[in-house]
Amino acid sequence: MAARLSARLPAMLTDIERLVTCESPSTDRAALAASTEVVAELGTRLLGVAPDRVEAEGRVHLRWRLGEGPAKVLLLGHHDTVWPLGSLASHPYSVRDGVLRGPGCVDMKAGLVLALYAVHHLHAPAGVTLLITCDEELGSPTSRALIEKEAAGCVAALVLEAAAAGGALKTERKGVSRYRVRAHGRAAHAGLEPERGTNATIELAHQVLALAALNAPGRGTTVTPTLLSAGSSENTVPAAGEVAVDVRVRDTAEQQRVDTAVHALRPVLPGARLEILGGPNRPPLTRDATAALFERATRVADRLGLPAPTAAAVGGGSDGNFTAGIGVPTLDGLGAVGGGAHADDEHVLVAELAGRAALLAGLIEELVRP
Ligand SMILES: [Zn+2]
Numbered sequence: 001m002a003a004r005l006s007a008r009l010p011a012m013l014t015d016i017e018r019l020v021t022c023e024s025p026s027t028d029r030a031a032l033a034a035s036t037e038v039v040a041e042l043g044t045r046l047l048g049v050a051p052d053r054v055e056a057e058g059r060v061h062l063r064w065r066l067g068e069g070p071a072k073v074l075l076l077g078h079h080d081t082v083w084p085l086g087s088l089a090s091h092p093y094s095v096r097d098g099v100l101r102g103p104g105c106v107d108m109k110a111g112l113v114l115a116l117y118a119v120h121h122l123h124a125p126a127g128v129t130l131l132i133t134c135d136e137e138l139g140s141p142t143s144r145a146l147i148e149k150e151a152a153g154c155v156a157a158l159v160l161e162a163a164a165a166g167g168a169l170k171t172e173r174k175g176v177s178r179y180r181v182r183a184h185g186r187a188a189h190a191g192l193e194p195e196r197g198t199n200a201t202i203e204l205a206h207q208v209l210a211l212a213a214l215n216a217p218g219r220g221t222t223v224t225p226t227l228l229s230a231g232s233s234e235n236t237v238p239a240a241g242e243v244a245v246d247v248r249v250r251d252t253a254e255q256q257r258v259d260t261a262v263h264a265l266r267p268v269l270p271g272a273r274l275e276i277l278g279g280p281n282r283p284p285l286t287r288d289a290t291a292a293l294f295e296r297a298t299r300v301a302d303r304l305g306l307p308a309p310t311a312a313a314v315g316g317g318s319d320g321n322f323t324a325g326i327g328v329p330t331l332d333g334l335g336a337v338g339g340g341a342h343a344d345d346e347h348v349l350v351a352e353l354a355g356r357a358a359l360l361a362g363l364i365e366e367l368v369r370p
Pocket residue numbers: 078107108136161162
């Protein structure tokens with residue numbers, strides 16, 4: 001398997017180039033439509049069958065259900081990126097000294113291509129569903145329900161996000177909650193009669209400190225007030241303001257604790273009112289959801305003569321959080337090895353591509369076996 005996939009490396013690189021040079025920012029519908037066609041075409045060629053196009057709120061997600069009978073393994077990927085149109089000009093596609101670069105290469109276009117080659121080389125891909133969405137970088141607002149539906153009943157969800165540092169598989173991902181805390185006060189002239197106003201900026205200052213106090217680094221919980229805005233002019237007591245809050249947790253109990261506390265926030269200034277929007281977005285991907293699959297991947301690597309995978313815990317969420325959240329064993333970080341996701345130095349290590357495809361193929365083969 002590993003040798004056969006190594007022989008396909010030049011073809012894999014051609015396909016990765018094709019995908020990377022078709023820019024696909026999550027927010028640009030026209031660009032995504034073009035990228036969707038490239039993914040559909042590559043997939044049709046390598047899997048021998050055209051995808052289902054599943055539409056959700058004006059977005060099209062691609063799904064291949066292979067073979068008859070219920071799916072056992074869900075392969076999960078996305079082709080949208082955080083890179084705006086025109087990024088290719090400043091970050092052109094290139095392969096030099098074994099390092100491949102270009103917008104979205106490690107997150108996760110190379111991962112998509114290696115997965116297509118992995119499935120292509122399976123003897124019997126029956127029982128495999130491949131789902132490639134286009135809004136992951138936005139938090140998967142239109143694909144979450146589809147992801148959960150396709151994962152339900154599977155023995156495993158395998159996520160094609162990039163490996164962690166050193167090629168590690170991701171066995172723990174923090175859960176994510178997002179909030180907007182709005183303060184409503186009362187406007188007044190800051191010079192003539194400020195005492196008649198209720199200052200939303202001051203109210204928010206109290207709330208920002210109350211939010212920061214919810215941090216529990218010892219338990220892996222971070223509560224980070226981020227975007228902040230208030231007021232309408234320099235000489236007006238602000239009537240309204242808002243702060244965004246990013247919450248990361250290692251377990252659901254912490255996600256609950258923070259959620260309850262955020263909703264229990266009360267205004268401090270007389271006459272002020274608070275409005276709390278948002279809540280848990282992605283549940284945590286915990287070790288108990290991943291341990292058995294990780295062991296399995298280790299055995300597969302051993303059998304195929306590949307280096308033993310290592311495990312890593314990461315702060316960022318992925319669609320794997322959703323599949324783990326509904327109780328499906330999930331393993332993440334099965335995509336490309338490299339680094340710099342969402343950053344200037346985004347890159348893929350070419351020498352690792354075939355081995356990762358072989359590991360994925362071997363793992364799928366074991367999981368779909370009756
Ligand atoms: Zn990604």
